[in-house]
Amino acid sequence: MNSDIRRKWLGGIVPLVALGLTALVTIAAVPHPDTRDLWGPAGLEKSRVCIECHEEEAQSLKNSAHTFSNFDGFTGDRGIGCIGCHEGWETHLDDPSADNIASATEYSMADQASLCSRCHVNQHQIAMNSTDPHASAGLSCTSCHTVHANTTVKLLKDNNQNFCGTCHKGVMAQFRRRSSHPVEAGMQTCTSCHSMAANTDPLLAQGHGEVCQSCHADKTGPFMYEHPSTLAHGTEGGSCMECHEPHGSPNDRLLTSPGKTLCLQCHSVPTKHRTEHSGLGMKMQCVDCHSEIHGSQTSQNMLDPQLGTKLFPDCFQSGCHNLNAPGQE
Amino acid sequence: MKRKLLLYIAILLLPVFAIADGGSGTVRIGYIFTDDEGNASAMYRAYNEYEGGALSFENFRLDLNNGVRLTATARNLTLNNRNVSIGLNQTKRFGVTLNNSAYRRIYSFEGNNATRRRSTGGTFYVIPHAWVRLYGGGQWVTRKGSTVPLFDVAPFEQHPVKAVDGKNNFYHGGFRVAHRGASLNAEVRTHAYINDLKPALDQDRVTYRLDAQLPIPSYEQVIVTGGFRRYTSKFADTTLEFSANTGWFGATAALSPKLSVRGTVVLDRAKSDFDLISTDNVTYAGYLTYAEPRRSSFTVGYQVGSNDDFDNEIRSNTFYFSGWYAASQIELRGDVGLRAEEVREGSRFIGDEDRNRYRGKLTWKIPDRGKLQLSLENRTRENLEIQSSTDFTRVGLDGNLELWDDWNVTGSYSHAKGTYENSEQSFEFTDNVVSGDLTLPEYKRLTLSGGLVYYRSGKDIEVESVSMRMLADYQIGDLYHLELKYDGHNYDDLKLRDMYYTANTVELTIAREVSF
Numbered sequence: 001m002n003s004d005i006r007r008k009w010l011g012g013i014v015p016l017v018a019l020g021l022t023a024l025v026t027i028a029a030v031p032h033p034d035t036r037d038l039w040g041p042a043g044l045e046k047s048r049v050c051i052e053c054h055e056e057e058a059q060s061l062k063n064s065a066h067t068f069s070n071f072d073g074f075t076g077d078r079g080i081g082c083i084g085c086h087e088g089w090e091t092h093l094d095d096p097s098a099d100n101i102a103s104a105t106e107y108s109m110a111d112q113a114s115l116c117s118r119c120h121v122n123q124h125q126i127a128m129n130s131t132d133p134h135a136s137a138g139l140s141c142t143s144c145h146t147v148h149a150n151t152t153v154k155l156l157k158d159n160n161q162n163f164c165g166t167c168h169k170g171v172m173a174q175f176r177r178r179s180s181h182p183v184e185a186g187m188q189t190c191t192s193c194h195s196m197a198a199n200t201d202p203l204l205a206q207g208h209g210e211v212c213q214s215c216h217a218d219k220t221g222p223f224m225y226e227h228p229s230t231l232a233h234g235t236e237g238g239s240c241m242e243c244h245e246p247h248g249s250p251n252d253r254l255l256t257s258p259g260k261t262l263c264l265q266c267h268s269v270p271t272k273h274r275t276e277h278s279g280l281g282m283k284m285q286c287v288d289c290h291s292e293i294h295g296s297q298t299s300q301n302m303l304d305p306q307l308g309t310k311l312f313p314d315c316f317q318s319g320c321h322n323l324n325a326p327g328q329e
Numbered sequence: 330m331k332r333k334l335l336l337y338i339a340i341l342l343l344p345v346f347a348i349a350d351g352g353s354g355t356v357r358i359g360y361i362f363t364d365d366e367g368n369a370s371a372m373y374r375a376y377n378e379y380e381g382g383a384l385s386f387e388n389f390r391l392d393l394n395n396g397v398r399l400t401a402t403a404r405n406l407t408l409n410n411r412n413v414s415i416g417l418n419q420t421k422r423f424g425v426t427l428n429n430s431a432y433r434r435i436y437s438f439e440g441n442n443a444t445r446r447r448s449t450g451g452t453f454y455v456i457p458h459a460w461v462r463l464y465g466g467g468q469w470v471t472r473k474g475s476t477v478p479l480f481d482v483a484p485f486e487q488h489p490v491k492a493v494d495g496k497n498n499f500y501h502g503g504f505r506v507a508h509r510g511a512s513l514n515a516e517v518r519t520h521a522y523i524n525d526l527k528p529a530l531d532q533d534r535v536t537y538r539l540d541a542q543l544p545i546p547s548y549e550q551v552i553v554t555g556g557f558r559r560y561t562s563k564f565a566d567t568t569l570e571f572s573a574n575t576g577w578f579g580a581t582a583a584l585s586p587k588l589s590v591r592g593t594v595v596l597d598r599a600k601s602d603f604d605l606i607s608t609d610n611v612t613y614a615g616y617l618t619y620a621e622p623r624r625s626s627f628t629v630g631y632q633v634g635s636n637d638d639f640d641n642e643i644r645s646n647t648f649y650f651s652g653w654y655a656a657s658q659i660e661l662r663g664d665v666g667l668r669a670e671e672v673r674e675g676s677r678f679i680g681d682e683d684r685n686r687y688r689g690k691l692t693w694k695i696p697d698r699g700k701l702q703l704s705l706e707n708r709t710r711e712n713l714e715i716q717s718s719t720d721f722t723r724v725g726l727d728g729n730l731e732l733w734d735d736w737n738v739t740g741s742y743s744h745a746k747g748t749y750e751n752s753e754q755s756f757e758f759t760d761n762v763v764s765g766d767l768t769l770p771e772y773k774r775l776t777l778s779g780g781l782v783y784y785r786s787g788k789d790i791e792v793e794s795v796s797m798r799m800l801a802d803y804q805i806g807d808l809y810h811l812e813l814k815y816d817g818h819n820y821d822d823l824k825l826r827d828m829y830y831t832a833n834t835v836e837l838t839i840a841r842e843v844s845f
Contacts, residue, residue, distance in 0.1 A: 169739040170739075170764075177782060177784070178371075178373055178820065179373040182432070186412045187432070187448075213536070217497075217536075218522060220534065221571070222561075223599070224606070250784040261747065261790065265721070266710065266719075267679065
């Protein structure tokens with residue numbers, strides 16, 4: 001089994017490499033425009049002319065990442081001036097009509113993305129152009145960001161830490177359910193989990209569970225006996241969200257289904273379990289005994305270590321039947 | 330000590346007011362009235378509602394002449410659910426945030442079995458060069474009190490009380506180098522659990538993460554990504570170490586402006602020092618996507634995975650299809666995942682499994698009004714070997730509409746039905762969830778808004794819960810607001826007589842907008 005793991009790995013890598021080589025050859029045959037453009041000191045110098053008429057717009061960039069001047073001189077180190085974003089400036093200089101100068105908000109979605117990505121090429125932009133659903137939903141940079149007269153973090157349109165809720169109203173409603181992450185209490189924000197700008201795994205190869213590990217490290221393992229549904233290798237679904245609804249749930253502990261119904265969706269109840277412990281109308285839940293549900297170092301069946309072994313159960317150590325336990329004297 | 334440290338830092342930051350270029354914020358002072366009855370452990374959302382005078386400073390912000398920005402929010406400073414965060418940053422240069430929160434978790438009917446929790450921490454980042462970002466942070470979470478067994482514990486029965494006194498300490502640090510689409514990210518995360526009552530339960534975990542992303546030179550339409558993770562766990566009562574190593578690799582390539590392909594491979598091995606048993610997980614996935622920008626897209630994917638431990642090997646095959654089409658007012662989305670798991674060697678309790686998922690969503694965008702969405706989801710599982718099957722279906726309708734004169738309405742309804750069957754028994758439940766929010770336009774300086782979440786499950790589980798809120802905001806002059814806020818929660822498990830809870834909270838607040 002483990003001995004032939006190398007063969008299996010190679011068996012998968014070879015087709016991937018072949019696929020990659022095919023892709024490279026195909027791309028080489030198709031001409032692509034070079035979208036890189038540099039906006040250095042020359043561009044800044046040309047922008048000096050713009051400020052003669054548009055001082056207010058220039059001032060509106062103060063204290064933001066796009067400030068190209070400290071207003072005592074053109075010393076901005078970002079290397080971008082007015083003409084870095086506003087195309088058509090040559091014509092505008094000759095005929096200063098508003099029709100002759102472009103604003104990003106007038107651009108199509110694709111052109112906006114193209115404009116901003118002249119400078120902003122990192123994980124966020126790459127994800128937005130590939131796996132991120134915002135792009136496929138027809139949104140572009142200015143849907144969330146605005147450049148002028150804005151000094152909010154990341155140039156978001158709104159300083160509200162849960163700005164995402166402006167569109168995702170349904171998600172915000174989920175935070176008002178019985179159990180939820182404490183976003184409404186101000187202890188978390190959308191970006192506590194949704195890292196738009198630092199997505200180091202744009203393909204989500206690691207699955208969604210990796211996000212949860214940052215806070216819930218004790219559920220991460222590694223465990224000798226993993227609950228398969230917690231393995232973070234699903235390309236869709238899978239991992240923690242097999243059982244939990246991260247935004248909020250009407251059930252205990254953000255569970256997607258109430259009580260034992262969740263376990264029953266994958267597990268059958270063995271006949272020998274059909275005692276008063278586990279009858280459907282009974283109060284005992286699967287996790288009362290299978291308490292190591294995220295993974296166990298001692299029990300393949302995720303049993304509470306204090307229950308003893310399966311063949312020699314030690315119910316009097318479990319706490320349930322210990323009449324000498326504190327509170328039961 | 331940590332709270333004192335936070336206070337000292339806050340005091341040290343006060344002189345920045347003197348050199349501030351401008352700032353703003355909101356001061357809120359008010360009183361919170363609470364009234365509740367029933368099982369206090371039933372409703373999470375009511376765990377942290379306290380009665381008393383409340384003082385809050387929200388969204389404070391100071392902009393200094395040199396571009397440095399100080400932000401601060403301190404909610405409910407006088408109550409046991411306080412929440413403080415302070416930040417200092419300069420765009421593209423550095424940032425520091427500090428936070429402190431106090432909260433509790435209730436476990437018993439009367440609320441006397443509860444754990445008080447405090448979370449204090451901070452993060453920082455420094456950008457010494459436009460391509461480089463250094464970052465790190467720590468979070469210290471303490472938990473003290475007592476618990477009883479979870480999941481529908483009856484208060485009228487005797488249950489053992491377990492004392493809790495422990496800490497969870499998290500630290501992380503790393504760096505990222507990124508330029509023109511290429512990046513390298515390395516990070517270490519540690520977690521220490523310290524049990525002050527039973528030191529034998531102490532645990533230490535370390536995670537090492539390395540991720541890289543690289544557009545292939547001269548082939549800008551090809552992006553290669555990859556990474557490595559190492560997880561280790563150590564326990565105080567043993568010298569054993571459990572570890573997992575995970576490597577992943579992927580690539581996306583734009584074959585043409587409309588056609589792209591991507592593939593991933595994940596190789597994972599978890600093992601123990603103790604008995605040298607290891608579990609291997611290997612996954613390969615590939616996707617082909619055709620997209621008409623802003624108009625439509627269709628993706629076909631295939632994944633094969635293997636879970637191989639000492640006794641068993643389970644192989645899975647998954648087909649994945651997704652697509653969307655957008656017209657001016659209508660948008661249609663859907664995806665299908667079909668997964669089959671086969672036990673190739675050994676056995677497992679549930680045997681082979683077929684698992685399928687179908688989802689669809691129809692969106693109607695109403696110009697200048699909002700949108701309505703109809704969604705449908707179906708998930709099925711089947712395990713022939715144990716004659717078990719499940720079927721889950723959810724239908725949802727939700728919308729966000731601006732009605733006449735700025736009346737904003739957001740609402741959703743979902744109906745879900747789940748069935749479980751095996752050779753001996755069956756189980757069925759239904760869920761109905763209604764939620765809605767309404768915001769009325771300002772009328773003579775008064776703004777009203779409210780919301781409701783109603784949940785009802787039926788069949789073999791019968792639970793009903795309602796949460797509602799109302800807010801009246803009256804503006805006095807240009808700077809002051811008088812706010813009256815009501816939150817109500819009700820929870821009833823109709824099959825368990827002790828699982829009921831009702832809470833009402835009224836908050837009367839005067840808020841003042843501050844600018845300087």
